[in-house]
Amino acid sequence: MxxxxxxxxxxxxxxxxxxxxxxxxxxxxxIQISPRTQSYGLTGTAFDYLMRFWIETLNLNAETKRWVAESSVVLLEEGQLPASSALKKTARKLLREAVTCHSDYIKTCKLNDDIISTSIQLAQLDAIYRAGYIDPNLGKVDKLIIDEMRDMLKLAKEKxxxxxxxxxxxxxxxxxxxxxxxxxxxxxxxxxxxxxxxxxxxxxxxxxxxxxxxxxxxxxxxxxxxxxxxxxxxxxxxxxxxxxxxxxxxxxxxxxxxxxxxxxxxxxxxxx
Structure with a gap:
């Protein structure tokens, strides 16, 4: 629940x-940015990640917690959900790359496809912990969602x-x-x-x-x-x-x- x-x-x-x-x-x-795909839930969760990352660049002393996506990887590693060794390897790889990409973004504050793609992949991982759902497209990113998220973030006001x-x-x-x-x-x-x-x-x-x-x-x-x-x-x-x-x-x-x-x-x- x-x-x-x-x-x-x-x-x-x-x-x-x-x-x-x-x-x-x-x-x-x-409305300024209409949905460009039918992946409403994935886009919403991914934008939550991206928005929080952007807010972190504005507030370097912000309190942060472990990503839900990290808990998903733990679930897979501990065998609490059935997962192949290949899936576990993919999840570990995505999380490892996300940590590096997030760190780079916080340092540079440069919005690019990498940090947006990372947000989408974290959202895919997120669903494992929250709903027990393993996305069959785990790791794959739709360019339409990347462009949609970039345009939405441009609407956000720093103030x-x-x-x-x-x-x-x-x-x-x-x-x-x-x-x-x-x-x-x-x-x-x-x-x-x-x-x-x-x-x-x-x-x-x-x-x-x-x-x-x-x-x-x-x-x-x-x-x-x-x-x-x-x-x-x-x-x-x-x-x-x-x-x-x-x-x-x-x-x-x-x-x-x-x-x-x-x-x-x-x-x-x-x-x-």
Whole structure:
């Protein structure tokens, strides 16, 4: 299970619907970069990696965590998923090359096909850990996705992602993350928790709102990367629009919030 699947459970979804009305938040302009393939999930995960790498070049003191793709390779090596020796060798090779490519990109800040391809390959590996899915095209990269991701990254504004004091990439929520089978957000910056979405829609829907609430609750329960972080705002970066939209966290933390947190924890524990 994941946070996304947990908040989608009927019991959880109905409780959150009862407590909160989904804010009417949407992008101002029209979509700028439309999908060029039908590999929506792969493109979205790959862009998450690329976007976080780019943000890291803007915030060299950012807190970073081990890539989920690294956990995928561990799963294969330990035999927790059936895999041939050839597949294991390919996964190790891709990860080794990704580490080198990422390091070079952080040093040079030069966006090229190599770092974009690396992001796509990491996304392919990522699916092994998150969904137990082994991409039959592991290691192969579609040029259309490379071009699409490059154009999306060009929309991102440095001022929106340059932190004044604190930046955490792919933050986790301590033991609270384990309540929902593991949970990691995309970005926390100066008290704002941001989820990166590569969707065609530029409007925040109920499931996205509930996911943000879930992250907010997990932070209350377990902190971020081993410490308590005050989250003042929540938001979504719509990568196909180049727009970051946020709203105050106080809209969530009302008088009933403490009871909701207790219910959330108990429900998660009972669901495991």
């Amino acid at each position: 994941s946070l996304t699947s947990f908040v989608a459970l009927p019991e959880v979804k109905n409780r959150l619907k009862q407590e909160y009305e989904t804010p009417r938040i949407q992008c101002v302009q029209e 929106d992602f340059t932190a004044k004091s604190y930046c955490a990439l792919n933050p986790v929520f301590g033991e609270a993350s384990l309540l929902v089978g593991g949970a990691d957000a995309d970005l926390i910056m100066d008290g704002t928790l941001i989820d990166i979405k590569t969707t065609k829609s530029g409007k925040m829907d109920m499931s996205q709102f509930h996911q943000l609430i879930g992250y907010f609750i997990l932070n209350k329960l377990g902190g971020v990367n081993g410490k308590q972080i005050k989250i003042n705002r929540l938001g979504i970066y719509f990568s196909r629009y180049g727009e970051l939209v946020t709203f105050p966290a106080e809209n969530i933390e009302n008088d009933k919030f403490p009871q909701l947190v207790k219910w959330f924890r108990k429900t998660a524990e009972n669901t495991q």
